[in-house]
Amino acid sequence: MTATSTTPGQAQGSGFEDVTRTDASLRRFLHGLPGVDQVGAESRAAGLGTRSIKTSAKAYAIDLAIRMVDLTTLEGQDTPGKVRALAAKAMRPDPADPTCPQVAAVCVYPDMVATVKETLGSSGVKVAAVATAFPSGRAALDIKLADTRDAVEAGADEIDMVIDRGAFLAGRYQQVFDEIVATKAACARPDGHDAHLKVIFETGELQTYDNVRRASWLAMMAGADFIKTSTGKVQPAATLPVTMVMLEAVRDFRDQTGTMVGVKPAGGIRTSKDAIKYLVMVNEVVGQDWLDPDWFRFGASTLLNDLLMQRTKMTTGRYSGPDYFTLD
Amino acid sequence: MAKTTSAAFEYAPAPESRSIVDIKPSYGLFVNGEFVDGHGAAFKTLSPAIEEVLAEIAEADQADVDAAVKAARKAYDKVWSRMPGRERAKYLYRIARIIQERARELAVLESLDNGKPIKESRDVDVPLVAAHFFYYAGWADKLEYAGRGADPQPLGVAGQVIPWNFPLLMLAWKIAPALACGNTVVLKPAETTPLTALLFAEICQQADLPPGVVNIITGAGATGQALVSHPGVDKVAFTGSTEVGKAIARAVAGTDKRVTLELGGKAANIVFDDAPIDQAVEGIVDGIFFNQGHVCCAGSRLLVQESVFEELLERLKRRMSTLRMGDPLDKNTDIGAINSAEQLHRIRELSEVGDAEGAERWAAACDLPAKGYWFPPTIFTGVSQAHRIAREEIFGPVLSVLTFRTPAEAVEKANNTPYGLSAGVWTDKGSRILSMADKLRAGVVWANTFNKFDPTSPFGGYKESGYGREGGRHGLEGYLK
């Protein structure tokens, strides 16, 4: 496989040119990263999950979480009507409350990008498209790149690509790296308004935290703007410890290169309580800089309504019910 | 400390309610199943976080100690030693269940009286207490399987003296195995933290434990001394300072009393360059700042391989600056109050010695509360084996950082202490863990973790960290003949 528009090892002059030249050099680098002890990592993540976020902190966290949602529908049964409704909800999550912030983005398959874009107009809500033969990534590279270009041409602001997990698990790190570099190139626009690239690892298939840390570095060296846990189509999807390992990676990457990379847990985050745990983790593992929709996102669909219900509970003082929120 | 790093996502106060505990204005002694007046000079117990008097506590004098030992002897002779193990077991299970039922109350009371964060008393101390009673309940009817002979026998009356750092947990470590084996006890909690032991006395009443099987007497050093040197005591179990431990060993010389001592430590926490570094940082923090460092097995000497020293130190400092110090009852507090003015004084004094000896002190910026006893999490770098802060137990949130080059040097430095309670090893290499564990002269070796406790796991020290083991099958040895 040869990348057409870029040369391997020339990702953004990141200083990793020697590392990213061959499978062997990549393996040496990635396997030289410090190990992750599963028990320790999970216990730290669980500990962060016990923080008690109340009153003003909770109100802050809920609004921030809403602003970080990539409101997602990735179903075979999606129609223009469905995604238009979703886009409308993204712009006005709670029609009864004008103070409710809008979400970060709407995430759809590439063929729905134009429809969503049209609905969103100049609202500021972004359009994200999953590409590269999502969710399995099992297609030839030129098809994955065409998939990406389609979405970019239709106006996608963000591309959520999947890595080739088979290649990664087989140790063909160079191939994974080159595909990311090539996809990044396909995100480019002549006017310089390139689509942002989110790289999905499908951590449920990578299985170990060591693999998650390695995949994080591989993607960041290849130029990922965001690293993302999961497609939502495989269990387990996002978990706190997996996200923590990725946060540690972006933190260490910035320490080493000065470049900031975003993180997006996706799939399985359904409640406000869960979302707040993630925000606590961002706050305490990487700090304030990442507590912003530009650097942290939630890939979710049902989460939004729970956030809205909690938000209403904070203002009315009583528990709400699903009948009072829109279904889309 | 967190204030400096999170201006926007500021956690609002999340205090656990005090209303669950009902602290009486004054407490007597628990002797023969009832609360009775003490005849010494009553003293006050404080909440160290706010210097507020919580209650007045009776002091047991010699006559009170006599009465308690007598009650324990009577209960031993007439009831407890004759009771079949499976019936004793059911009393202990009951106690374990009541502890689970009243867990939150015990946790709040512990945090109030001791100053430790509620997240620790709630998630660590109290669950371990219940688990300890469960575990030893199960042994009460299985003693013939303990590996101590076909028909092991209890010793008689146990005199037990416990410290203030884990008041209820140390009570459990003492009382559960003693009762399971058929002994009766007289226990003295520390004078700064008597309240949970007195609540435990109420739990014994709720469980209908026969009178005299458990007696709780309060007081300071003199009461403890009267207890351990009492001729009616068959077994002495002590957790506390090495100095007092030695005095007890002298006091029982020439008697038939059996003794177990769990004393001080100056544990080495050894980090190799191939360690899982983020977890190592957590382990270091947990090792020294858990319970404000009031832990005999605390990882108070950090030994770092030189090749990762800078990187580790930077990560450690960053992590320390996210620790939240303050109200022990706030659910988000990581570091609570120092238990007493006296202990705070000792921590300050030894830290000043560290400064004077040329070590470099670092603590994350933070505002200390105006009232109460507080000391911020602190590390000293540039420490060598010759420094007093590398040799003496500080018993506070103060970490001395040393470096090493080879495994042999790490072992040499780790063992170069009169203590031998615990040690930590951090490396991704399994065979090195086992090799280090082989060579470390310590009763507990944690690998890629630290400060882990379980009722099934024996705990206790080498050398001047004491003798005997608590926990596990081995913990039965101290209460059987």
Place this chain on the structure above:
Amino acid sequence: MSRIDVRKTYKLYIGGAFPRSESGYSYEVLDSKGKFVANASLASRKDARDAVGAARKAFGGWSGRTAYNRGQILYRIAEIMEDRRPQFVQAVVQSEGLSAARADKVVDEAIDRLVWYAGWADKVTQVLGNTNPVAGPYFNLSSPEPTGVVAVLAPQESSLLGLVSVVAPVVVTGNTVVVVSSYERPLPAVTFAEVLATSDVPGGVVNVLTGSAATVAPWLAAHMDVNAIDLVGVAGEPALATDLEVAAADNLKRVRRAPAAEPDWSAEPGLEPMTAFLETKTVWHPIGV
């Protein structure tokens, strides 16, 4: 006019649910004096198959729990039994024809036996496991592990104490079980199943079949996904026991043999009821810098 009572339907217990036999068959259960008590479900070959499936599905989770947690759950069973003591006393009186006082003793023993085994959960490893001082630079540790799915033919005479005495030692170490109750005295087993269902025992860990061991046991003994079998329920039937042992040999099931007569269940059991269904795993690891 006197009130007409509402009678209980006695069903099987498989995978945490209470189905009737898939066969639709039931049989009459009589009390010790020959009077009709209830219709019990008559477990079939397919019920046995479903029960094994449920037990296998539950094995990973149950054996993966901490020993402490399993101990807590066994203790919880004892608590709930104590709470329903009158019901068990009545069931034992009815099934075994004992006086109320003797039945009361039997229930005491059954509850205390559960408590005894609850305590073993986190001790059996400490008593049976150990490090081995091999002659070389190796760490070497042996520890007991559950063997898997165990089929138990419960005793025919002792319908409660006997049942508890053969089920508790199997599950406390992390095995899951399919138990075939006493044929003529199945009702205490069903009531015990109802206790299990309300004692935090995960579905599938214990599956209770009422019916005939002679009918169901050959299928369990021959089942290739059953790891072990306890034949005490066919005590005194050497020909059947031998046939079952032969069938069990096909996948080398661990067999706890049928005694000539039912043992005295009031005696302390010792370790053997647990060790019969434990494997020993030994781990080697080098020691070096």
